[in-house]
Amino acid sequence: MPPVKIAINRECNGCGICVRICPARAFTLVEQRAVLSGSCTFACDHCAAACPQQAITTELFPAEPFNFSSFAVDQNPAAATTLSGLVRLMRSRRSCRLYQDKAVERKILTDLIKIAITAPSGTNSQKWTFSIIDNRRRVIDFGTEIAAYYRRLNRLAEKSWLRKILTICGQPQLEHYYEEYYESISEGLELWYNKKEDRLFHGACAVILIGAEPGASCPREDALLATQNLLLAAESMGLGTCLIGFAVEAMHRDRKIKATLNIPAAETIYSVIALGYPQLRFQRPAQRRKIDINWIS
Ligand SMILES: Cc1cc2nc3c(=O)[nH]c(=O)nc-3n(C[C@H](O)[C@H](O)[C@H](O)COP(=O)(O)O)c2cc1C
Incomplete structure (x- = not known):
């Protein structure tokens, strides 16, 4: 800079x-x-x-104005989030896998991005990128690209001789994939192609992709911190979200998928978020494993 x-x-x-x-x-x-x-x-x-x-x-750089279309920011410091309210919000965020067939307005999607970029970034580089698919038809097109990638991968993974050779050559990833994911992915593909059932984006009407341009000092961290901001903001707006790691992985392995979304080849995508109006609200917050803190004194 x-x-x-x-x-x-x-x-x-x-x-x-x-x-x-x-x-x-x-x-x-x-x-x-x-x-x-x-x-x-x-x-x-x-x-x-x-x-x-x-x-x-x-x-500085030309700054994004922090005025929002879908809500007003209360400037009164007394209206600042209480710790208990913040924790309640964090705990109530759950992954949503049941969405209504209802589009999310662009002004709300824009506000979510503006909230996302309040996150810190390494050396303040702010080289994060945001792409938004705002309608179900395009979400399905994107899903079809992802499904095609996994169909090709499953066809490779079916070949036991290939898995064996790769393992002998010190590349056991295909064997691991076969053991961990092959069956559930086959089932997902069967549903996608033959029943039009969406186990990938869970029927979401919007997808947000967060990535980074080249040159950031900590691109992954920047993108993921912005992602968490966005997930919490969406929760407080009554929207459901779900991170889709399968889509991130497919985009890393098959670089052509980015081109179908007009995402420049040099950009790296670190999170793909399914987003929309949830069909139901969770009654209970997420349970987490007991933690064991390594105290250093
Ligand atoms: C990096 C990451 C990738 C994920 N990928 C997927 C995915 O591909 N599909 C999916 O349905 N859920 C995915 N999830 C959601 C997790 O399964 C979910 O966060 C976890 O089970 C905890 O549930 P909660 O989000 O309701 O607290 C992903 C979550 C993370 C953090």
Whole structure:
């Protein structure tokens, strides 16, 4: 990223907060005033956001306006989410595998992306990408590409001699696939092709793909943090979501699938999210295994 343009005005009282907070160590104090002594490429804006005198201005990238179409943001700090409300929301999010045949409006889908990008990103690169399939017909087209990939894979996995040779050559992945997934995928394919039953996207009317452009320092983490934001926001809007790892895997293995969605070849997709109005609400939050914390003191 090019260096960020930073200006410090006369209001600076030399408190030194910018010196301490800047991850690029771009500020120093000279005669009780902050001066720019280095350059910053992070565009994190922490200096301007933390300055109690509002003495710092930064010239960043063109920013996405944070106004939403499907709801209003309450600016009152007292309306901030309570911890218990936040935890309730996190616990109530469950994977939805039963969707209504009802499209999700574009303005809601856009708001979800705007919420997703409030996530942090490595070196603030924000090189995440978002593609949205907003209607059931295109979801089915996408599913057909994924199904074709697994049909080819299953045909390969059926060949016991091939599995054996690959295992001997130190590539046991096809054998593992055969043992773990072959049968359930065969069943899913049978339903997809012969019964028009969708075990892949579970009948969702929208699919969101989150990826990253080349050049991000932590592309997978950035995309997945944005994903979790989106899942929680969707839950609080009454929408159901389900991560579809099978689609991510197929897109990694068969790079042509991206072209069918007009996704540039250089982009990598890290999450595929089925999304829509759920047919039912869960009565209970998810149970989680007991955790064993490794305390280091
Ligand atoms: C990385 C990842 C990939 C997943 N892939 C699929 C998938 O392909 N199909 C599916 O129906 N569910 C998928 N899931 C959903 C999980 O099965 C689900 O999150 C898990 O069973 C816990 O249930 P919960 O989400 O209701 O808490 C995936 C979840 C994750 C985190």
